[in-house]
Amino acid sequence: MAEKIYDAVIVGAGVAGAIVAKTLTQAGYRVLLLEAGLQAGLAFAEAKAYENYQSYMDTFYNALAKVPNAPYPNLQDAPSPNVLDLSPIQGTTPDTTGYFVQKGPLPFGSDYARTPGGTTLHWLGTCLRMLPNDFRLKTVYGQGVDWPISYEELKPYYEMAEREIGVSADVEDQIYPNTGKDFFGKGYVYPMRKIPQSYLDQKFIKGVRGMKVGVKGDEYELYVISTPQGRNSIPNDRYNLVGPVWDKATQRLVMKHSDDAHYNPVGAIWDPYTGQRCEGNANCVPICPVQAKYNALKTLKNARRDRLDIVTQAVASKVEIDPTTGRVTAITYKKYQDPDSPEYTTETARGTIFVLAAHSVENAKILLASGVANSSNQVGRNLMDHMVFLTWGLMPERVYPYRGPGSTSNIPVFRDGEFRERHAAFIMPIDNWGFGWPANAPYSDLSAAVNRMNLFGKQLRRHLNDTVARQLLLHFECEQLPQPENRVMLDPRYMDQLGNFRPVIQYNVSDYTRAAMAAAKNISDQIFARVGIEDYSEYNPTDADYLIYDGVGYTFWGAGHLVGTHRMGFARSDSVVSREQRTWDHENLFLVGCGNMPTIGTSNPTLTMAALSFWAAENIIRELQ
Amino acid sequence: MKKEQYSIEPFLDLSAILTGFERVDLLGTGMVDIYYDEVVNVVGKATSRELWETTAQIIERSGKDGRKFETAIRREILASAKFGPIARNIIQMWYTGIWNELPQSWRDLYGTSPDDTTRIISSEAYQQGLVWEVIEAHPPAAKQPGFASWSYRPSGDKH
Numbered sequence A: 001m002a003e004k005i006y007d008a009v010i011v012g013a014g015v016a017g018a019i020v021a022k023t024l025t026q027a028g029y030r031v032l033l034l035e036a037g038l039q040a041g042l043a044f045a046e047a048k049a050y051e052n053y054q055s056y057m058d059t060f061y062n063a064l065a066k067v068p069n070a071p072y073p074n075l076q077d078a079p080s081p082n083v084l085d086l087s088p089i090q091g092t093t094p095d096t097t098g099y100f101v102q103k104g105p106l107p108f109g110s111d112y113a114r115t116p117g118g119t120t121l122h123w124l125g126t127c128l129r130m131l132p133n134d135f136r137l138k139t140v141y142g143q144g145v146d147w148p149i150s151y152e153e154l155k156p157y158y159e160m161a162e163r164e165i166g167v168s169a170d171v172e173d174q175i176y177p178n179t180g181k182d183f184f185g186k187g188y189v190y191p192m193r194k195i196p197q198s199y200l201d202q203k204f205i206k207g208v209r210g211m212k213v214g215v216k217g218d219e220y221e222l223y224v225i226s227t228p229q230g231r232n233s234i235p236n237d238r239y240n241l242v243g244p245v246w247d248k249a250t251q252r253l254v255m256k257h258s259d260d261a262h263y264n265p266v267g268a269i270w271d272p273y274t275g276q277r278c279e280g281n282a283n284c285v286p287i288c289p290v291q292a293k294y295n296a297l298k299t300l301k302n303a304r305r306d307r308l309d310i311v312t313q314a315v316a317s318k319v320e321i322d323p324t325t326g327r328v329t330a331i332t333y334k335k336y337q338d339p340d341s342p343e344y345t346t347e348t349a350r351g352t353i354f355v356l357a358a359h360s361v362e363n364a365k366i367l368l369a370s371g372v373a374n375s376s377n378q379v380g381r382n383l384m385d386h387m388v389f390l391t392w393g394l395m396p397e398r399v400y401p402y403r404g405p406g407s408t409s410n411i412p413v414f415r416d417g418e419f420r421e422r423h424a425a426f427i428m429p430i431d432n433w434g435f436g437w438p439a440n441a442p443y444s445d446l447s448a449a450v451n452r453m454n455l456f457g458k459q460l461r462r463h464l465n466d467t468v469a470r471q472l473l474l475h476f477e478c479e480q481l482p483q484p485e486n487r488v489m490l491d492p493r494y495m496d497q498l499g500n501f502r503p504v505i506q507y508n509v510s511d512y513t514r515a516a517m518a519a520a521k522n523i524s525d526q527i528f529a530r531v532g533i534e535d536y537s538e539y540n541p542t543d544a545d546y547l548i549y550d551g552v553g554y555t556f557w558g559a560g561h562l563v564g565t566h567r568m569g570f571a572r573s574d575s576v577v578s579r580e581q582r583t584w585d586h587e588n589l590f591l592v593g594c595g596n597m598p599t600i601g602t603s604n605p606t607l608t609m610a611a612l613s614f615w616a617a618e619n620i621i622r623e624l625q
Numbered sequence B: 001m002k003k004e005q006y007s008i009e010p011f012l013d014l015s016a017i018l019t020g021f022e023r024v025d026l027l028g029t030g031m032v033d034i035y036y037d038e039v040v041n042v043v044g045k046a047t048s049r050e051l052w053e054t055t056a057q058i059i060e061r062s063g064k065d066g067r068k069f070e071t072a073i074r075r076e077i078l079a080s081a082k083f084g085p086i087a088r089n090i091i092q093m094w095y096t097g098i099w100n101e102l103p104q105s106w107r108d109l110y111g112t113s114p115d116d117t118t119r120i121i122s123s124e125a126y127q128q129g130l131v132w133e134v135i136e137a138h139p140p141a142a143k144q145p146g147f148a149s150w151s152y153r154p155s156g157d158k159h
């Protein structure tokens, strides 16, 4: 199979790879997809798909620490990072506990999943578009870099991504700072109606209604909106788009308007009638039991299977180049039978076009290991994430958290504004799962009540109901700017058992982002005072990502939004891919994934990345014609 | 395996007073036999029998309701060096499906079992955790309440 020459060879069966595979096969091209994870994870026949997913569920139920990667197999032959491996870095000695070799000074706190379907298996599913000013940060605020693509240009591809992922939201709710009336196309509606906002959101909204917060002498009026989410809700009967399809005349991918277009929610891969609606399992991270939440297997299932060959347990390790033409001739991969055994066979995949879609860190790793696409010396650099700063406290009355999707509302006020000249922008999601993330609630509450407060019986019940049911978690996702020193590197001293490199990560947070955390804490204090929330937030030097700004300590958490490691740009001198998503150095090598994004803005990156994946697929089809 | 009525009854009564749930609620989880076995297996037959006997004696003396019963449970079981840690584990087991390793001081005095490790007893145990009902939610990834349920109070009214 490997010696067959494909129109395109794609590495990685996550959302980026799946979108390109689906789009190319539907346009009639023959595609080979290489995937590092286990064969079982790509079963689409109903019984097998169900059986495999239930094995993830069972692993989840039995895991003591229900972290994002808890349900999924951790393969020795294709390891994944795990947040359980995080701790503060001591001095200059790298922390080699987990898959990442953490050089610091701050440990990189996010993970991803190397399993078929990729990290969308455990993503939350928040699907906000980036704002127009996010694409021109340098021009407007003198920070970071501009994108070589504008919001206006990307808009039609956002519509493709919103259909593919199946986003639920009401356009009328989506009010953001500094965006004009034409942010959404005229008459545009999301495929499904908004996900109902939680009871907790409603109580919180009441508490902050009309509130003005002061930040450094400026006043901002707070407002709360519902969050667009990639999970199934009630189809919007005004939605009338189908596609995208390849339009020969214009040489573009286009969505077609059709009056009898209906959006059908895409259910579980083992049964289309399961997961037609979010059922409130409150477990989107790490696993949605009914697949009401989007994952990339849904896209892959709808690729044209007669045009698609998939090889699993295939870890791409090298991009081979013809030195005279600079074109990619093949991708070398290591095929293993048993994920725990170091044995493998070396195989090659040949094609006309090659696409790396192995996730931002793994893409950078493959490029660096192959010594390709790096004439700019930017591969692996500019690693960004959202710094998740959390504040938590007890509401004056019960709001009943631990129900519904992880977050159903957000405060968008600080996503854009002149303050971006001085400190980072941030979005403020309101979380639905109590103190679970920062404090391992309700387990910690139970343990304290039983072991320290010596409560039992009815008194114990009353105490937990009185306190845990009042837990509120606020969440600030702070933008990080591209910095060349924040980077993924390779070091032959750190290899996995197949002889592939482990990512060596050097990482820090600049004052521009630290200042945003300080502003966030200040805003949180004002909100807590207004609503009467008893503050339980606590940041300790023993936390993995603890930092000091202006003499005050803050802790942040990783968001899982790994961006920037092979960024696009205007010129080959300072970027890895062009606006076509093609590497400047090798004309038949395309990259997809969040690594292409030059800046991160304040939206969770996957929707934008999915839009860019359609954009890349369009350029690839044009090339293949 | 059919449990001796004598042992299961005091275990169930003890579980009810410790957790604050009715016997019928505990029976409804389907976990009674499993948790009983768990305790006996980890702390041993002799110690567990002593605990059931002590419980039975308390009930004989003070009945199963009211302050008197609660006080006796606190004094003779929760405050006991031997029974206290087991009783606190029984509460947490019912609430979360987790068996917690007993404190080292207890293990030093009363023995260690290879099964005395912190772990989730089973998938079913996790899904039957009572803490979720106490906070009027449901175990994440199980017993899902349905579309839009989270936008109402758990009792079903909007405000």
Ligand SMILES: Cc1cc2nc3c(=O)[nH]c(=O)nc-3n(C[C@H](O)[C@H](O)[C@H](O)COP(=O)(O)OP(=O)(O)OC[C@H]3O[C@@H](n4cnc5c(N)ncnc54)[C@H](O)[C@@H]3O)c2cc1C
Binding pocket: A011, A012, A013, A014, A015, A016, A017, A034, A035, A036, A037, A068, A110, A111, A112, A113, A114, A115, A116, A117, A118, A119, A120, A122, A123, A124, A125, A126, A127, A285, A314, A315, A316, A317, A357, A358, A359, A360, A362, A366, A559, A560, A561, A562, A592, A593, A594, A603, A604, A605, A606, A607, A609
């Ligand atoms: C906890 C968490 C929550 C998140 N929530 C959100 C959210 O709410 N909204 C949002 O926008 N984003 C969210 N994200 C981010 C989102 O999950 C990622 O942006 C997205 O999954 C990236 O897609 P990808 O296809 O580039 O990579 P992945 O999804 O990671 O897929 C990469 C694929 O490539 C395979 N692969 C890797 N290496 C190789 C190799 N060498 N050879 C062959 N195959 C390989 C992997 O097995 C995998 O299948 C979240 C992330 C985390 C961790």
Ligand code: SF4
Binding pocket: A231, A277, A278, A279, A280, A281, A282, A283, A284, A285, A287, A288, A289, A290, A291, A292, A293, A404, A405, A406
């Ligand atoms: S709330 Fe539940 S059903 Fe809905 S997406 Fe999350 S896990 Fe799935």
